[in-house]
Amino acid sequence: MGVNNRITIFDIINYTLFALFTLACFFPFYYLFINTISSNDLSSRGLVMFYPQEIHFNNYIEVFKIPGLGQATFVSFARTVIGTLLTVAASGFLGYLFSKPTMWGRKFWYRFLIATMYFNAGLIPWFLIMLKLGLFNNFLAYVVPGIVSPFFIILVKTFVESTPISLQESAQLDGAGNMTIFWKIVMPLITPILATIAIFTAIGQWNSFQDTLFLVTDSNLFTLQFILYRYFNGATSLATLMQSGASDTNLANIQTATSIRTTISMVVVIPILLVYPFFQRFFVKGIMIGAVKG
Amino acid sequence: MGAKLNGQAYTTAAVKQFRFKEKYTLFLMALPFLVLVFLFAYLPLYGWIYAFYDYRPGIPLSQTEFVGLQWFTSLVSNPYQMEEVLRVLRNTFAISTLGILTSVLPVIFAIFLMEIKSPSFKKIVQTLTTLPNFISWVLVYSFAFMLFSVDNGFLNNLLMNMGLIERPLNILASDNHTWLSMTLWGVWKGLGWGAILYIAAITGIDPELYEAARVDGAGRFRLMWHVTVPGIMPTFFVLLILGIAGFINNGFEQYFVFSNAMNMSKIEVLDLYVYNVGVVNNNFGFATAVSILKSIVSLILLFAANSLSKLVRGEGVI
Numbered sequence: 001m002g003v004n005n006r007i008t009i010f011d012i013i014n015y016t017l018f019a020l021f022t023l024a025c026f027f028p029f030y031y032l033f034i035n036t037i038s039s040n041d042l043s044s045r046g047l048v049m050f051y052p053q054e055i056h057f058n059n060y061i062e063v064f065k066i067p068g069l070g071q072a073t074f075v076s077f078a079r080t081v082i083g084t085l086l087t088v089a090a091s092g093f094l095g096y097l098f099s100k101p102t103m104w105g106r107k108f109w110y111r112f113l114i115a116t117m118y119f120n121a122g123l124i125p126w127f128l129i130m131l132k133l134g135l136f137n138n139f140l141a142y143v144v145p146g147i148v149s150p151f152f153i154i155l156v157k158t159f160v161e162s163t164p165i166s167l168q169e170s171a172q173l174d175g176a177g178n179m180t181i182f183w184k185i186v187m188p189l190i191t192p193i194l195a196t197i198a199i200f201t202a203i204g205q206w207n208s209f210q211d212t213l214f215l216v217t218d219s220n221l222f223t224l225q226f227i228l229y230r231y232f233n234g235a236t237s238l239a240t241l242m243q244s245g246a247s248d249t250n251l252a253n254i255q256t257a258t259s260i261r262t263t264i265s266m267v268v269v270i271p272i273l274l275v276y277p278f279f280q281r282f283f284v285k286g287i288m289i290g291a292v293k294g
Numbered sequence: 295m296g297a298k299l300n301g302q303a304y305t306t307a308a309v310k311q312f313r314f315k316e317k318y319t320l321f322l323m324a325l326p327f328l329v330l331v332f333l334f335a336y337l338p339l340y341g342w343i344y345a346f347y348d349y350r351p352g353i354p355l356s357q358t359e360f361v362g363l364q365w366f367t368s369l370v371s372n373p374y375q376m377e378e379v380l381r382v383l384r385n386t387f388a389i390s391t392l393g394i395l396t397s398v399l400p401v402i403f404a405i406f407l408m409e410i411k412s413p414s415f416k417k418i419v420q421t422l423t424t425l426p427n428f429i430s431w432v433l434v435y436s437f438a439f440m441l442f443s444v445d446n447g448f449l450n451n452l453l454m455n456m457g458l459i460e461r462p463l464n465i466l467a468s469d470n471h472t473w474l475s476m477t478l479w480g481v482w483k484g485l486g487w488g489a490i491l492y493i494a495a496i497t498g499i500d501p502e503l504y505e506a507a508r509v510d511g512a513g514r515f516r517l518m519w520h521v522t523v524p525g526i527m528p529t530f531f532v533l534l535i536l537g538i539a540g541f542i543n544n545g546f547e548q549y550f551v552f553s554n555a556m557n558m559s560k561i562e563v564l565d566l567y568v569y570n571v572g573v574v575n576n577n578f579g580f581a582t583a584v585s586i587l588k589s590i591v592s593l594i595l596l597f598a599a600n601s602l603s604k605l606v607r608g609e610g611v612i
Contacts, residue, residue, distance in 0.1 A: 010514070014406055018419050025486065026422045028437035031448060035440070046446030094327055103320035109328060116335035118596055118612065122585020123565075124572040125341025133333065145334045148327050178319065207430035210547060214573070229432045229551060232439055258446075265436040272428050280421065283490055 029269065035262045036060070044256040058253050059263040066260070068219055069227065073267070075139075076206060076224040083143040083205040088198045090147045095156020096186050117150045127214055137218040141211055146204075152197045159193045160186060199279045206271065228264050231257075345582040365583035379584075381559065382567040385473070389563060390541045392477040397537055399481060400488030401530055405522055407489065408496055409514070420493075423486025434483060435551040442466055466552070472560035476548065491533070492526050499525040528607065535611050539599040542592055564588055 035043045039054035047053070064070050097103060098110050121129075135141035163186075171181050187194075212226040253259075345365055347358045368375050403423075410416045426434070441448045442465040450462035465475075503521050512520065546565040553561045562570065564584070572581025600610045 011409070011411075014409055015415070018407065018410065018415075021485070022419045022422045024482065025426055028441060029425070032437065032440055044446070046448070046451045049448060049451060090327055094324060097320055097324045100320050102317050103324070104317045105321065109321070109324065112328065113331055116331060119335075119339075119589055119593060120585075121335075121338030121341055122582060122589060123568050124344060124578050124581045124585065126338040127573075128341050128344065128578075129333075129338045144330070148330050148334075178316070178323065203428050207428075207433075209430055209432050213550075225430050225432050228436060232432075232435060232551075258440075261436065262440065265433060265440075268433055269429060273425075276425065276428065280424075283424065 029273075032262045032265050032269075035258065036266050040253045040256050040259040043262070044258040056253055059255075059259050060267075062255055063260060063263040063267065068222065069224075069264070071220060072222045072224045072227045075142075075221055079139070079142040079208070079223065080202050080205040083146055084198055084202045086143055086147045087149060087152065087201045088194050091149060091152035091156050091197050092187065092190060092194050093182065094148065094153045095190070096160055096182050098153065098157045099160040113148070113153065114150050123214075130215060136215055137221060138215075139221060141215045142205070142208070142223075145211075146201070149201075152201075155193055155197065156190060159190050163189045196282045199275075199282055202275075203272065224264070224268050228261075228268055231261050231264060342582060342586055344578050345586055347579055349578045351576060351578065361579065365580045366587075368580070369583070369587075375580075379567075382562050382564055385560060386542055386544055386563045388473045389476055389544055392473060393480060393544075394534070394537050394541075396477055396481050397488075397534060398530075399485055401492055401526060403485055403489040404492030404496055404526070405518055407493065408522070420486065420490075424490065425486070426483045427487035429483075431547040431551050434479060434548075438466060438479070438552070464556075467554050467556040469557045469560045472557045476552065476561065479548065479552075491529060495526040495529045496522055531607065532603070532611060535599045535603045538602075539596040539611070540592070541595055542588060 031049075034050075034052040035048050036059050037055050037057060038048040038052045039056070040059070042048050042053055064073075094113075098106060098113075100106070103109070120126075130136065130141060130145075135144070167185050167189075168181050171185050176184065207225060208223070209225040209229060212221070212223050213229075216222065216226070344355070346360060346362060347355060348361050348364075349355060349358050369379055370376055407416060407419065410419070439447070442450075444450065444462045444464040444467070447462070447465075449465070450459070453459045454462065499521065503525075504517055507517055507521050542564055544563040544565060546569065549561050549563050549566045550569065553566065568581050568584050568588075571577050571584065596612065600612050603609065603611045
């Protein structure tokens with residue numbers, strides 16, 4: 001929208017500020033990464049600041065020798081995959097059902113669902129009910145409570161309603177039942193919105209931390225996020241972990257508190273970085289439709 | 295769907311019967327999910343009765359003393375508790391107010407990003423500034439620890455190498471500027487993401503408006519002020535209203551991961567306080583009482599915000 005092509009003082013300041021903020025956003029990722037691939041000795045003394053030194057990739061092998069870390073990675077992946085599948089399927093199906101004006105008590109049940117966005121019983125009542133439902137130290141606590149998400153259902157319902165109803169009607173006249181119509185007619189139409197939901201659910205599942213904190217004491221169900229938190233919190237003795245990783249004879253690269261923390265952080269962030277370029281195009285869609293009905 | 299309707303043989307009666315059956319089939323298909331909603335959203339409300347008992351974990355509620363409104367009245371009658379709650383409310387209000395003040399930053403970000411002429415630079419800025427939105431607060435804390443730790447953190451090493459400080463600063467374990475630093479982490483994480491909505495809104499502004507203004511001799515800043523800003527005001531207003539509705543819901547995770555013994559008095563917002571009282575100190579009754587009050591106040595705020603929205607733009611936000 002420039003009036004002419006002169007570079008003004010405004011442009012210089014503008015570019016500089018954006019460059020600085022972008023750097024501030026990106027630098028922490030870079031800083032942790034160069035520390036995981038540099039000499040552990042230098043890194044733990046804080047000497048790796050701007051570029052990697054004495055590059056090695058041992059940490060990424062050693063870190064999985066820590067007892068429980070492989071399991072935690074598995075749990076994190078499992079909850080992400082299973083939780084996302086369940087939420088996407090339920091959001092698609094319920095969005096379709098609620099788009100049907102013929103449903104018995106539709107208005108009431110829809111409000112029954114949407115109202116839950118606006119109240120919250122509070123931590124302790126929620127915790128005690130989860131306990132009563134047998135969801136303490138139970139993998140289902142990761143995936144079941146999130147199955148029905150009012151917000152996603154609004155998205156799908158709005159989307160289904162924007163597609164031509166004649167498609168569904170003609171299938172109905174051909175004798176197709178609701179399930180057939182959903183699978184054969186509606187599903188292909190709503191794929192774009194389901195993809196958006198899948199991405200946001202998957203990121204949420206991967207990043208989830210509170211449910212483990214409140215509902216899990218069994219170390220077999222710990223997630224990567226939770227383990228990472230414990231290493232910063234000092235709740236787990238890093239010293240014993242370092243002992244177990246000390247089989248490596250290269251003393252400069254013996255596992256240190258810093259190397260364990262940075263490497264697990266990278267293990268947590270790398271899957272997100274890997275899928276990030278692919279889901280960027282869903283951003284605007286995801287956020288825009290969300291704004292239609294806050 | 296038993297009613298198979300073949301060819302042209304369907305009558306009005308058959309259609310009616312089909313409709314009648316379908317009505318309930320659709321409901322029955324939704325029922326299992328509605329049960330889940332009941333279990334995870336409505337059933338916990340039953341747990342509000344714990345606020346009226348002196349409940350301790352492990353002892354059944356039937357053998358627990360009924361204390362009536364004791365937990366509620368202790369909020370005002372017990373000076374120690376009142377002082378504590380006031381401190382928590384102060385933290386909550388301060389951090390929320392700073393959050394609302396900084397909600398104008400994504401607007402500025404979007405407007406000024408539009409002035410960047412190089413498409414590749416713009417793309418890089420957008421890609422990298424949105425990234426922090428997709429990492430967990432645990433990971434943000436991991437970054438904070440590596441960068442600002444007193445013990446060989448990046449910033450301390452940098453400042454010491456440059457000779458600006460002699461002893462490392464303990465930024466993370468300090469209660470100076472806790473409100474501000476929490477707000478800044480929020481900005482770091484959310485600014486790029488928050489701007490996307492405004493960028494989309496700006497893209498949606500009719501280019502003819504810019505043309506017309508330019509013909510009238512408007513410069514860059516006049517275009518921003520008289521065309522872009524009015525164009526994105528409705529979006530900003532909706533988000534502001536939602537921000538007001540969520541004024542006492544700061545969330546939990548950010549404050550939990552950043553909290554430590556040194557900064558607890560400044561970082562303890564309502565959600566963290568409920569956790570500390572209930573889970574850490576096992577005072578389930580009082581924690582539930584605080585949750586109930588918080589739920590009621592946030593509902594009132596939501597309806598107030600909704601009415602305000604109806605008044606100003608003739609349309610609610612819920």
